[in-house]
Amino acid sequence: MRAKSLATRLFLSATAWVVVILLITGIILSSVYKRSVERAFDRRLNFYLRTLIAEAAQPDDPADKNDKTDKGDKSADRSVQSLGEPLFELPLSGWYWRMARVDGDKPEVRASRSLWDATLPKLEDMGIELDQSGVRLAYVKGPEDQHLRMVERPVDLGTEGKYLASVAGDATEIDDETWAFNTYLAATFAALTVGLLLTTIFQVRFGLAPLKRISSSLAAIRSGDAERLEGEFPEEIAPLARETNALLDANRAIVERSRTHVGNLAHAIKTPLSVIVNEAGTHGLDPFAMKILEQADIMRDQVAHHLERARIAARAQTIGTVTEVAPVIGALARTMEKIHRDRDILIDVDAAAGAKFRGERQDLEEMTGNLVDNACKWAEQQVRIEVLLELTPGGPLNPTLRIIVDDDGPGLSPEQRVQVAGRGQRLDETKPGSGLGLSIVTDLAALYGGSLKLGAAPIGGLRAELVLPGV
Known part of the structure; x- marks a missing residue:
């Protein structure tokens, strides 16, 4: 398997980091937004809870009560029932309130019309403790398995007794708001990811361009079309180009010195051999002289062979000869x-x-x-x-x-x-x-x-x- 190029590794590394960073950022933003939506929803529930307690704690005027009863006016009761929110009167709407007396022998329960014949769970029975503001907050399952956000508070109305006031709202509003935000967030981050990746590709391509120029120049040197790395390079790459050119110059200098030494050695050996051959040749067909001439010829061949090998070994290291x-x-x-x-x-x-x-x-x-x-x-x-x-x-x-x-x-x-x-x-x-x-x-x-x-x-x-x- 071929190793990945530097550009590919840089692109993959940048892509991985971009994806990881955006994923973590998205999770954090989604959590923060959901918590913000929950706080806004809880403030709404607490407003209804305070309104309910205020209505329940308001003493009844007997004269007004008789007058309204005689006239059949139910406006006061309707005010408590709706709390300013029509959904409290719509059966099983997902918005409910409940006032349950917790002292005395005879239980007394008042509830919104929307609760119909159903009831709400008690957060106290679920083991949820009161928070610093004196209320309990939690997600519960309501009538027909509805997903509700519920607030509960114990209330002491003095002579009228102690009550447990509860208000619940449809938590799908929180889910829908969070889902919409996550959708927009994902689309935005997807566009941002594409933009960042395109920017990364641009930076990698143009940032590594000097290295590609060096690679092309080295290929030209190997093919014999150039002798050195030419051109201007960024200050981060310039030292590499300078050292490469210095290496090429040193290599050529070594080759030249080797050629000089080979030539000097050849000249130094050639003269003594010529003297030996000339002296032996003056003795004609003398067996001793013939043996000297024979061995001198072998010496010449061997010396020529090894000198040629040394010369070629030096030249073979030269870069760019074609x-x-x-x-x-x-x-x-x-x-x-x-x-x-x-x-x-x-x-x-x-x-x-x-x-x-x-x-x-x-x-x-x-x-x-x-x-x-x-x-x-x-x-x-x-x-x-x-x-x-x-x-x-x-x-x-x-x-x-x-x-x-x-x-x-x-x-x-x-x-x-x-x-x-x-x-x-x-x-x-x-x-x-x-x-x-x-x-x-x-x-x-x-x-x-x-x-x-x-x-x-x-x-x-x-x-x-x-x-x-x-x-």
Whole structure:
């Protein structure tokens, strides 16, 4: 599974935090609003409760009572029944009041018409204590399982006795108000979430743009199109760009020093070897002189081989060196045709357009030159060179360059292929060479992270397949 990009991780992290913060804020606001609605509802219930107690505590005037009875006027009773709220007279409306005497032998109960034949529970019996204002408040289940908010207060009316006054209201009003608020709140927070996420996307996209520029610049350096990170960067990113450029400069300096040391060493060894060879050559066919000349030639080959390895090892670490493959192969084919013109060797080249080698030209010439020269030595009439650029599972930034050299010569058995890969191994002493060609190719390819494979060619001889990093 591929790791998530930095932008994706930042976006997911920001999204999670936005959702969590808004969720917590929504819960808090919803709770605060519901509590506010409850307090407003409780104030309404307490107003009705105080009105009820005031009406109940008002002494009756006998003259007024007789006068109203004679006239059949029920206005006073209706005033107590409604408390200024018509819902107290509508049967089972959800709004009820009740006055119940709690002392004396004979119970006395007065209730609103809306209560009909039902009754209200006692909060005292439910274990609810009086609060600081001397009332009890709670949600209860009313007639027909109605959801009620109820307030209850004990009242001492002196000579008229002690009563328990209760007023209950339909609590669905609280639920409806809270539900409406939650709906508006959810819609508002949803819009806010979308806005914040869009803002986050904008910030992440433009905030990480300098890093994308650095990534593109590094890719250009790897492909050989640039040598340094160029352009202006934000002050947070500028140190990274400076250190990267410093690393590139230090890398190039190390390579140059290595090349200088290799050249100095080659020059220092070349002169003594030349003196030895010249002195031995003055002795003609003397066996001792011949042995010295033989060993001097071996020393030259070995020194050249190891110096070349050191030179290539230094250059292989260079970042941003790229070589066009087709021109190198074409020039090499023309050179080999001239060298082997007496044998009429035909060299057929099929190179993919745009194929590039991630390395220096002289190293590519060294490797392919050894392979093509070896093929021309053993070919009967034909040598084929094919260049392929293939994408690897690593992605388009890491293609593989394949250079395939086939000849129509006698070829090699599997055992012989293993043998010729060794340093200095020659199967036929009649052919010119030191036996180091394939070994040099193998070592140089390995320094670039590549390889050399030997097999059977479709045209009858040996196939040498060189695998190298491409661009």
